[in-house]
Amino acid sequence: MSWISVEKAEKLKQKFENLTIEENNGYLTVETPKENLINLLKTLKEDPEYQFKMFIDFTIIDHDTKSNPRFQGVYILYSPQYKERIIIKTWAINEELPTLTTLWTGAKWAEREAYDMFGIKFEGHENLVRMFMWENYPYYPLRKDFPLKGYEEVELPSLNEEERGDQLEGLFNYSRMHTAIPTLQDLEITQKARMPKKSSQIVLNWGPLHPGTHGTIWFLFDLDGEYVQKCDIIIGQLHRGVEKIAENIGYQQFIPYTDRMDYIASINENHAYVIAAEKLMDIHDKIPEKAKWIRTLMAELSRINSHLLWLGTYALDLGALTMFLYTFREREKIMDIFEGITGARFTINYFRIGGVFADLPYGALDAIESFIKELPKRVDDYERLLTRNRIWVSRNKDICVITEEDVYDYGLTGAVARASGVPYDLRKIDPYDMYTEVDFDIPVGDKGDSYDRYLVRMEEIRQSSKIVHQCIEKLRKFSKNDPYFFQSEDPKKLKISIDGRGMKLPQGEVYASTDNPRGELGFYIFNKKAGIKPYRVRIRSGAFYNLQIFTKAIIGRPIADAITLLSTLDPVVGETDR
Amino acid sequence: MGIKKVGTKSQTIIEKIFFLDFMKGLSTTIKHLFKRTITVTFPYEILEPTIRFRGVHGLRNVDGTEADDFMSWIKKLKIKPPEKGETRCIACKFCQAACPVPELFTIKAEKLNVPEDHPHHGLKILAVFDMDLSKCMFCGLCTQACPTDCIIHTDIYDLSSYTRRNWVLNKEMLSQIADDFIARRGKEKFDEKSKWREDQTVWPLHEEDLKIRAKLWDGNIPQLGPNYYDQSDKTTN
Numbered sequence: 001m002s003w004i005s006v007e008k009a010e011k012l013k014q015k016f017e018n019l020t021i022e023e024n025n026g027y028l029t030v031e032t033p034k035e036n037l038i039n040l041l042k043t044l045k046e047d048p049e050y051q052f053k054m055f056i057d058f059t060i061i062d063h064d065t066k067s068n069p070r071f072q073g074v075y076i077l078y079s080p081q082y083k084e085r086i087i088i089k090t091w092a093i094n095e096e097l098p099t100l101t102t103l104w105t106g107a108k109w110a111e112r113e114a115y116d117m118f119g120i121k122f123e124g125h126e127n128l129v130r131m132f133m134w135e136n137y138p139y140y141p142l143r144k145d146f147p148l149k150g151y152e153e154v155e156l157p158s159l160n161e162e163e164r165g166d167q168l169e170g171l172f173n174y175s176r177m178h179t180a181i182p183t184l185q186d187l188e189i190t191q192k193a194r195m196p197k198k199s200s201q202i203v204l205n206w207g208p209l210h211p212g213t214h215g216t217i218w219f220l221f222d223l224d225g226e227y228v229q230k231c232d233i234i235i236g237q238l239h240r241g242v243e244k245i246a247e248n249i250g251y252q253q254f255i256p257y258t259d260r261m262d263y264i265a266s267i268n269e270n271h272a273y274v275i276a277a278e279k280l281m282d283i284h285d286k287i288p289e290k291a292k293w294i295r296t297l298m299a300e301l302s303r304i305n306s307h308l309l310w311l312g313t314y315a316l317d318l319g320a321l322t323m324f325l326y327t328f329r330e331r332e333k334i335m336d337i338f339e340g341i342t343g344a345r346f347t348i349n350y351f352r353i354g355g356v357f358a359d360l361p362y363g364a365l366d367a368i369e370s371f372i373k374e375l376p377k378r379v380d381d382y383e384r385l386l387t388r389n390r391i392w393v394s395r396n397k398d399i400c401v402i403t404e405e406d407v408y409d410y411g412l413t414g415a416v417a418r419a420s421g422v423p424y425d426l427r428k429i430d431p432y433d434m435y436t437e438v439d440f441d442i443p444v445g446d447k448g449d450s451y452d453r454y455l456v457r458m459e460e461i462r463q464s465s466k467i468v469h470q471c472i473e474k475l476r477k478f479s480k481n482d483p484y485f486f487q488s489e490d491p492k493k494l495k496i497s498i499d500g501r502g503m504k505l506p507q508g509e510v511y512a513s514t515d516n517p518r519g520e521l522g523f524y525i526f527n528k529k530a531g532i533k534p535y536r537v538r539i540r541s542g543a544f545y546n547l548q549i550f551t552k553a554i555i556g557r558p559i560a561d562a563i564t565l566l567s568t569l570d571p572v573v574g575e576t577d578r
Numbered sequence: 579m580g581i582k583k584v585g586t587k588s589q590t591i592i593e594k595i596f597f598l599d600f601m602k603g604l605s606t607t608i609k610h611l612f613k614r615t616i617t618v619t620f621p622y623e624i625l626e627p628t629i630r631f632r633g634v635h636g637l638r639n640v641d642g643t644e645a646d647d648f649m650s651w652i653k654k655l656k657i658k659p660p661e662k663g664e665t666r667c668i669a670c671k672f673c674q675a676a677c678p679v680p681e682l683f684t685i686k687a688e689k690l691n692v693p694e695d696h697p698h699h700g701l702k703i704l705a706v707f708d709m710d711l712s713k714c715m716f717c718g719l720c721t722q723a724c725p726t727d728c729i730i731h732t733d734i735y736d737l738s739s740y741t742r743r744n745w746v747l748n749k750e751m752l753s754q755i756a757d758d759f760i761a762r763r764g765k766e767k768f769d770e771k772s773k774w775r776e777d778q779t780v781w782p783l784h785e786e787d788l789k790i791r792a793k794l795w796d797g798n799i800p801q802l803g804p805n806y807y808d809q810s811d812k813t814t815n
Contacts, residue, residue, distance in 0.1 A: 253676065253677070253678040254678070256715045256719070259715075259717075260715075329616055332616075332794055333795060336781065336794065337780065339628045340779070341630070341780065342630065343630035343631050343718060343731065344632050344716065347715070347716075349715075349718065361778045361780045362778060362780065362802060363779050363780045363781075363800075367800050367802065370800035374796075381606050384605075384606050385607070386603075387586060388593070388602070389599050389600070440580065441582035442580065443582050443583075444581050444583055444584065445583075452585075455586070456584055475806075479807065480776070480808055482806075499676040499719050499720075500719065501675050
């Protein structure tokens with residue numbers, strides 16, 4: 001278990017007063033008064049006994065309007081030295097909290113998000129503006145008193161209504177009223193707020209709808225000639241309030257929504273959520289082995305799928321069109337296999353809390369095996385095209401270096417962290433499903449430039465195919481009658497169903513994360529009391545934190561490197577915006 | 579913990595002078611030049627979706643392949659016992675309860691208007707079953723919740739239309755879609771008790787379809803065999 005032990009946490013009590021330490025089946029939370037917070041965090045970060053150097057996540061829990069104080073801040077930290085995590089909680093009295101940016105720069109965006117969604121002020125934050133919404137937006141959407149549907153206050157007739165007048169009946173009688181949408185003036189104000197002091201005459205806008213941005217991201221570059229002096233990113237064009245939806249829907253019903261976060265690797269998104277819920281129910285160890293092997297196999301296939309798409313579009317952005325055609329050929333085969341096994345090519349929704357919804361169809365393992373046998377040869381082909389190509393090397397080597405310090409400071413995870421020499425891989429640190437049983441290496445770079453990030457991901461494809469091989473071998477030994485879904489011993493106490501009706505999760509809290517192709521994807525589920533809906537779900541998105549380093553790594557680089565950097569960071573907007 | 583350092587040596591002078599890096603890259607592209615095309619030329623060639631494909635929904639009718647507990651569900655919900663060709667839907671709304679977007683369903687049952695001495699007095703019948711597919715995520719949870727295996731996914735994927743009105747399917751249309759699908763591929767997907775067949779294949783094994791799919795798999799489509807040690811071999815392959 002990768003959580004700090006109670007004894008070690010108890011030692012903190014000698015230095016700080018009024019600490020409450022709570023153990024919740026393995027997950028340790030320390031509650032502290034607001035005044036001590038910064039000192040406590042500083043001790044945790046710098047004391048050689050603790051060394052919680054890495055910032056994982058920060059979020060807010062809204063304890064409803066009746067509770068006073070109403071908001072609670074939750075900090076999740078990781079210690080690379082001792083390989084353990086800790087959760088710190090504190091109450092935001094008067095809806096204010098001290099800023100963390102003095103300790104970890106990476107908290108900047110997390111705090112902006114908390115301000116955007118909950119209206120919490122942070123004392124000392126350098127530029128506390130909204131994260132996803134535009135500047136004039138009057139509400140705080142994740143507060144409990146904000147309705148799920150929002151406030152409908154703008155009239156926006158649909159095209160059908162324009163054409164047919166009042167002829168629309170029944171299901172088509174949509175309300176003409178719509179929730180608030182930003183006007184052009186709002187966007188202008190937002191843009192100015194994000195970059196209050198510009199040094200040059202021109203601020204270059206890149207996006208939100210540019211093919212090189214892989215989605216709807218809006219970049220602002222303050223340029224000196226061709227060199228970037230300052231950079232900020234406006235995201236949120238794809239913000240759908242997934243966390244709000246999660247609070248208003250059953251547990252299995254939320255899985256299709258996770259598909260739509262990181263749509264490139266939807267299986268891995270399902271995986272993270274499913275594991276968090278299983279750990280909250282305390283049944284993760286009791287899931288049938290066959291289901292676990294199938295999940296490991298599918299997750300790795302999905303990782304290969306995601307990396308192939310990354311490689312194709314990355315090379316395409318840097319001008320190597322052929323690569324795109326080659327990787328999409330391989331990708332099509334994976335999609336074909338996914339369609340056969342799960343019924344969908346893209347938004348898969350195959351995993352369930354308790355296993356998977358159906359067994360593998362006849363011939364699935366043969367299809368995967370024949371694909372995975374071919375794959376290493378294909379990866380060699382790709383490498384022959386790119387790795388030693390002098391144009392490729394000069395566009396990637398020593399470009400936008402991310403140091404080890406940055407990794408801890410910004411909470412970078414996934415291939416980005418590994419390329420900078422930090423072997424942070426949750427499949428090894430906090431193994432879930434069958435990753436304890438498979439043998440694979442963590443690829444690690446040493447410099448942290450774009451070239452390293454490229455090499456690390458290429459190696460990850462190879463390692464993933466190694467894992468898939470082992471999964472197939474293991475799965476062959478199972479019987480066709482072995483269960484693929486968890487059977488509760490006492491259905492009255494613990495009901496768990498494939499369709500999710502009548503499923504209740506116990507009271508408690510959990511933070512569980514998996515290694516997504518884009519970094520650590522964590523789900524923090526907080527349940528005040530047992531129920532069919534979670535009280536608060538926080539999604540710690542790897543892509544969101546990885547994207548934050550963009551604003552630092554691009555400084556002093558020419559504008560052409562923006563493409564390289566963005567491609568090697570590989571964010572997916574569905575996940576950054578949620 | 580296995581850690582593998584990545585990295586390459588920098589280019590040698592010979593490599594630089596003779597452009598060996600470009601030569602190697604070109605050899606790969608030239609090799610691919612002589613490979614067969616993998617593009618499936620839709621719509622001239624149409625690849626049949628796999629049997630588990632989650633396409634447009636359908637409502638199955640009674641056709642003698644109901645599960646054993648079908649009649650007990652009918653009794654429990656006081657539905658008029660359906661005859662052959664009538665819908666299996668018992669208006670239990672389980673699909674709506676399992677749906678991530680519940681408002682896409684409009685399900686209503688109404689009491690039969692018959693005199694008191696009629697055997698169907700006091701029983702209900704499905705009156706409205708509308709699905710607004712513009713809101714649907716095609717996640718498949720409704721089909722897993724259905725106790726009578728009534729609502730199913732078919733393999734229809736082209737559902738574009740000029741108005742949003744056409745995305746709302748009523749119960750007659752849904753029944754028609756299901757009937758059509760069952761006639762085409764019902765035997766491939768469901769067994770005699772309307773459950774998923776155990777020997778569903780990862781892709782259809784018809785001659786014609788395999789020929790198209792082989793293109794996509796670079797000309798050598800894998801031979802399918804059993805997954806598990808005690809699974810029987812499918813002779814049709």
